[in-house]
Amino acid sequence: MGRQSCCYKQKLRKGLWSPEEDEKLLRHITKYGHGCWSSIPKQAGLQRCGKSCRLRWINYLRPDLKRGTFSQEEENLIIELHAVLGNRYIHIHIHIHICFFFFFLLGFLWRILGFSRFSIRWSQIAARLPGRTDNEIKNLWNSCLKKKLKQKGIDPVTHKPLSEVENGEGNGSNKPSLVGRHPIHQYTSPPPTPPKLSSNWFNPEFSPPMTASYGPLYYGTTTGGSANNTTWGLVQTQTEEEEEEEEEEEEETKWTEFLNNPLLMAAALQNQTPQSYYNIEIKSEPFYLTNSSSSSSNDMWWPQTQQQQLPLQHEPLQNPDICGKDMQRLTAAAFGHI
DNA sequence: AAACCATGCAACCGCCAGTAG
DNA sequence: CCTACTGGCGGTTGCATGGTT
Numbered sequence: 001m002g003r004q005s006c007c008y009k010q011k012l013r014k015g016l017w018s019p020e021e022d023e024k025l026l027r028h029i030t031k032y033g034h035g036c037w038s039s040i041p042k043q044a045g046l047q048r049c050g051k052s053c054r055l056r057w058i059n060y061l062r063p064d065l066k067r068g069t070f071s072q073e074e075e076n077l078i079i080e081l082h083a084v085l086g087n088r089y090i091h092i093h094i095h096i097h098i099c100f101f102f103f104f105l106l107g108f109l110w111r112i113l114g115f116s117r118f119s120i121r122w123s124q125i126a127a128r129l130p131g132r133t134d135n136e137i138k139n140l141w142n143s144c145l146k147k148k149l150k151q152k153g154i155d156p157v158t159h160k161p162l163s164e165v166e167n168g169e170g171n172g173s174n175k176p177s178l179v180g181r182h183p184i185h186q187y188t189s190p191p192p193t194p195p196k197l198s199s200n201w202f203n204p205e206f207s208p209p210m211t212a213s214y215g216p217l218y219y220g221t222t223t224g225g226s227a228n229n230t231t232w233g234l235v236q237t238q239t240e241e242e243e244e245e246e247e248e249e250e251e252e253t254k255w256t257e258f259l260n261n262p263l264l265m266a267a268a269l270q271n272q273t274p275q276s277y278y279n280i281e282i283k284s285e286p287f288y289l290t291n292s293s294s295s296s297s298n299d300m301w302w303p304q305t306q307q308q309q310l311p312l313q314h315e316p317l318q319n320p321d322i323c324g325k326d327m328q329r330l331t332a333a334a335f336g337h338i
Numbered sequence: 339a340a341a342c343c344a345t346g347c348a349a350c351c352g353c354c355a356g357t358a359g
Numbered sequence: 360c361c362t363a364c365t366g367g368c369g370g371t372t373g374c375a376t377g378g379t380t
Binding site for chain 2: 014015017050052055056059060135136139140142143144234
């Protein structure tokens with residue numbers, strides 16, 4: 001049908017926000033919460049569309065935002081998460097290679113249409129970086145991290161060595177070139193002894209989500225079958241269609257578990273020796289452990305919902321010099337009195 | 339000093355899913 | 360069931376700024 005932009009109505013301002021507009025929006029949300037975004041412009045006396053207000057709030061005015069440059073650890077985490085979350089299309093790729101039955105093709109078509117958007121999940125990446133927005137991370141990736149990876153000879157899309165990418169995926173190997181999409185697998189030496197985690201991450205029976213379906217097919221070259229060589233633990237080779245279907249379901253479950261369990265994620269990131277791959281220095285302490293000294297471990301690691309965060313997480317400005325725009329201070333001040 | 343270029347960032351656009359009427 | 364609305368997301372654009380020539 002082609003609806004008009006939400007700002008098509010006349011007299012709606014576009015472009016950069018003025019400090020006055022920021023203040024109006026900030027005061028209104030501070031006082032009343034955002035509620036229905038579409039009604040906020042009118043209530044706050046702004047000549048903006050609700051969508052624009054929402055974006056401004058989320059990307060700039062939110063009090064829990066961490067401004068300033070990204071730390072090395074944050075960059076590294078983004079790269080790792082991009083490798084995991086940014087290449088979801090590989091599921092389809094692999095399954096096309098694996099399955100020859102029409103039934104499965106239909107199933108995967110459905111999957112493509114229903115689940116996979118072939119896009120990078122910036123919002124999910126951002127959810128694992130407290131105080132950072134998806135827009136911010138996306139910008140960082142496009143402007144900085146992609147270049148860094150290329151300079152290190154890594155293809156930023158596939159996370160494979162550029163030489164391997166240039167050789168093409170049909171270079172005589174009959175394996176779909178999945179190995180290497182996740183540096184976690186390709187370049188890990190035997191993992192160090194895991195910390196005392198009660199998760200099943202290090203359980204040999206546990207397979208990380210992205211390996212669940214095709215692990216048996218593509219891990220032959222990277223694992224010798226011993227636990228020592230298997231960082232993530234491989235499932236037994238399964239050829240039954242039913243089992244593959246089950247794996248599909250398990251995969252989704254494990255994805256959810258993986259992405260929502262800070263212990264799993266932290267353990268994975270700590271044990272995949274990314275520095276060996278990206279040659280990025282990793283400090284001894286994960287950044288998210290240093291963010292706060294007062295909150296609970298969960299609070300430190302994973303943001304709660306925005307609604308929960310707003311009044312609770314007033315994080316002092318960490319790089320006030322970078323906040324040339326004083327609205328952030330205003331924000332902090334306003335919420336500091338709540 | 340001026341022109342040009344590169345970069346980073348804020349904001350917009352379009353699409354999609356969910357939902358209410 | 361259909362339509363319109365809303366919120367959310369990812370991709371893209373345009374501008375401001377800083378660096379270089």
